[in-house]
Amino acid sequence: YEGRDRKTGEIKWTGTRVDLLFGSNSQLRALAEVYACNDSKETFVKDFAAAWTKVMNLDRYDLA
16 A cells, blocks of 8 residues: 655555554554564463464363
């Protein structure tokens, strides 16, 4: 995507779909910043494993 100057037509800004997504969704951006920190690898792995387990168990009616 390109943002242009209305008077000159020159390109002032460029962005990708991802830039627009993170720019328009503050909650998603905040989560991405938390998990992108250098010291958050363990937190990401723990949270991902918990979410994965929850999703997998939701399909198991024999556990209810």
